[in-house]
Amino acid sequence: MNHTFPLLKVSRLVKSFGGVMAVSSLSFNIRKGELFGIIGPNGSGKTTLVNLITGFVKPDSGEIEYRGNKITGWPPYKIVSLGIARTFQMVRPFYQLPAFKNLIIPLCSPRVKKMEGGKYGDQDAVALDLLEEVGFERDAFVSYKVASSLPQGYLKRLELAKGIALRPDLLILDELFSGLSLAEVASIVPIIEKLKFQGKTIIMIEHRLKELFRIADRVMVLNFGEKIAQGSAEEVMESEQVKKAYLGTE
C-alpha cells in the first residue's frame, strides 16, 4: 500500500438515532484520485455516512478531516465550498422547470463563482454543456424538456450533473445506479470513468455490486454501521463476514 496523504480521513465516527447505531466507531481513509466503493445490506448506515460527511447530520462523536482540516459538524454549504459534492439517492428535481434550469441552483453557489474566477458567466450555457456531458442529447433538445417529462434514467443523470456542476474534488454518489436498467447503467459508467480520469476522487454508495466492482479501486463493506471488510473487489468478495452479511448465516 502506498502511503499518500489521505484526502478524506474519517476516524471513530459514531452516530445513533434513538438507540439504533447507524454508524459505530467507523474509521477509513480516502486517497486522492481513487474510486472508493461503499456497499452493505439495507440499513447498514451507508446513507447516514454520506449525510455525516456532507454535514446534513451531525455526528455524536468522532472526526472527519478533509485535506488535513477538521470539518466535523460544519454546515453543508461550507463543506461544499471546500469541494465536496454529493448526489441524492432519491432524485427530487424541480419538476416544473426545464431540465437545464435545474442546474442553475448549483451554478449559483459561491463555490462555482470562486472556481470561475469571481464571476458566474452565462449560467444557461454552462448548464447546457454540463447536461451534454452527462448524456443529454443536444440535438434532441432533451435539456429543454421539463423535468417531470423525463424518464428515471435522465433524472439520475441530472442528479449527477448537479454534483458535477459544483466542480468538486470529492464527489459522493449515493446509489446512482438504483432503479436503472442495465443499459442505462452501462451508459453512465463511462461518464464516471471520465470524471475519475479527470482527477476527481469519487465515493460510490451502491447496491449494484457487479457494476461497482468493475470500476472501484477499493471497496468498504458496512454492516450495522460497522466496517466488516475493506480492500479490492476480489478481497472483499472472499471475506467470510461479507458472505455472512449478504447471504445470512446458515
Added chain:
Amino acid sequence: MEKRKERIDRGIKARSEDIFALSSFREMLYLLAPRAIPVIGLLGATPFLSAYWQEVFISMAVYALLAISWDLLISAGLVSLGQSLFYGVGSYLAGALNYYWDWSPLFTIPVATVFGGALCTVLLLPVLRLRGIYFAMVTLVLPLMISRLVEATRILGGTEGLTGLDPFPDQLIALWLIQLALLATLFGFRRIINSNYGLVVRGINDNDLSVMSAGLNIYWYKAQVLFLAASVGSFTGAYGTHLDMFAGMPGFALDYSIMPVASAVVGGMGTFAGPMLGAFILVPLSEILRALGALRIVFYGLFLVIFVVGLPEGLFPYMQRKYHQFERWVTIE
C-alpha cells in the same frame, strides 16, 4: 363514452415566448396587454375618483402591498400569519421619528421602510430554521406580544399611541404615492422571482435539501427574502401612519395579518398579481357590504367560502390559463 378536457397552448403564446415576439404588433400586444392593464387601470382611474373612493383605493393598495409581501415569503416556503408585525413596526418607526424628532414624511417613510425591514428580519432571524406551521405560529404571536408590551410599559404613547403626526399634503398625492409603490413592488418582485436568484428562492420552498447540497446557505437567502418582504410591509405601516396622522397599537391588529392571506388565496398564491387582484376584490367588497350592517361578515365569509371551494387555484392562475390556452372536450375510448 367518457370525455376529458384537453388544454393546448395557444400558438401565439409559443411564438411570443421566444425572440419572435417582436415579429408583429399582434404578438407584442399579446405580451404587453396583461402587463399594461394594471398600470393603466390604476393610474387611469385615479383622477376620476371621489374622495370616498380615493380612500378605498388607498386601502386596496395597502392591503395589496401586504399581500404581495406575503406572497414573496410563501415563495421561499415561509408561511407568515403576522404581516401586522411589519405594518406595526413600520408604523411606530415612522411615527416616533415624526413625533419625537419632527422628521418630515419625506424622510420617515424611507427610513422606516429600510430599518423596519431590518428590525423585523432580526426579530424573526432566530426562528428562520422553523418551517411551515411552526414559523407561522411565531409570526402570529410576535405582533400580539409587541402590542401588549407597548400597553404594559406605556412606551411610545402606550394605549393612546402617537397622535397629531404630519399628514400628506393632500389625499390625491397620497394615492399616487401608494399606487406607484404598488406597481413598483409588483413588477419588481415578479422580476426578482423569475431571475436565477428567484429560482434559488423557489428551490428552497420546493426542496431545501437539494439547495443545501448545492453549496448555498438557505438561511442567508431566507433572511434576504424576509428583509425584502418586511421592508414592503414596513413601508405600508409608515405610509398608513402619516395617512391617519396616528401610530398606535391598532398597527399590530389582526386585520393586517389575515387580509393578505385571504387576498392571496382568492387571487392565487405565488403569482404576486394574484394576491394584488385578491386585495382589489376583497377590500371594495367589504366596503360595499357595509350597507348590510351586522350581516356584512356573514356575506363576506360566504363569498370567501364560495371562492375557495369553486376556484381553489385562485382567480389569477385561472385567468392566466384562459389567456394562454384553449380547451376542448375530447372523447376517450
